[in-house]
Amino acid sequence: MWPRGASLTIAAMNTQTSSSSALPSGQGSTSVLPRIAVLATGGTIAGAAADATNTSGYQAGVVGVDQLLDAVPALSTVARIAPEQIASVDSKDMAMALWTTLAQRINTLLASDDIDGVVVTHGTDTLEETAYLLHLTIKSDKPVVLTAAMRPASALSADGPLNLLNAVTVAAHSRSHGQGVLVAFNNRIHSARDVVKTSTYAVDAFQSPEIGALGWVQDGRVEFQRGVVRAHTLATEFVIGPNWPLVEIVVSYAGVSRSTVDALVAGGVRGIVVAGTGNGSIHASMQQALADAASQGVAVVRSSRVGSGHVMRNGAAPDDALGFISAGSLNPYKSRVLLMLALAAGGTGPVALQKVFDTY
């Protein structure tokens, strides 16, 4: 049933007697290795270029999960792997229907006693959105860890194989339980709520601005240095379903008009997240359009395009008077995920929706 290393025990790998954090799942030296499902969705980690020196002109999502796993023989010393090819997409093309499929599959796997944790391989472009979506809709305290790569599998110094090994190591570790969805990338462990992509090309492409990573993973060791405070996974009211309310993002900038907002409202949008300037401030023309939208029942969330910091309620705009919601420290893309889930769960009105943003 288990294709890789099914009969291996941890005894073979445990040479670091001084470090309990090197032990997956906190199990003893004769324990059977944890069973980790690796769900592949595509991305640069599964990308291929015509030659090994090409790290930008390649096709994402063309290398299958078996090939990805075969490139990392050391995985068999960390976990028994159950591979699944969920999709083969460039994550710039991630769709909500695929989110539903992925979240439902993870929930099914984790409900089984046969699976101890899940790793998802994903493209870097929308990883932070998928990770936060799963953080809010997975109904288990077992580890779910996303990973990715900045260089295609065919590249010199491809970063995918080590990221994959580290992600499985984190998913197999007992201390990863109950932390919500995690992202293991470039030796760091991030919370899905905080992590964002911050570089278009560097292998150190993910950060948790202001707050920092949760911990690190290196050479089989897993170390957490802080916990996750906001509600997630089992503690949320959100259930993944097939219906996704229409929520869009608009950006405020010098000279912006109200036309985009008006077009969205005419198109039946249920919610609008604005990536405002600074502390979520909005150009007067766009702010008037958003106030008009809110008065018609459209949920309007003020976030910021800045990339770090938080948006204060009734700070740069009179949220109470205009019926707006403040995103706090969520960026516009994660704010959209939360707003879609809240609206799908029947959330309505700025007071109730502000509570959602203050909770998650």
Ligand code: ASP
């Ligand atoms: N376009 C790719 C993707 O998101 C980029 C990557 O994975 O690094 O699938």
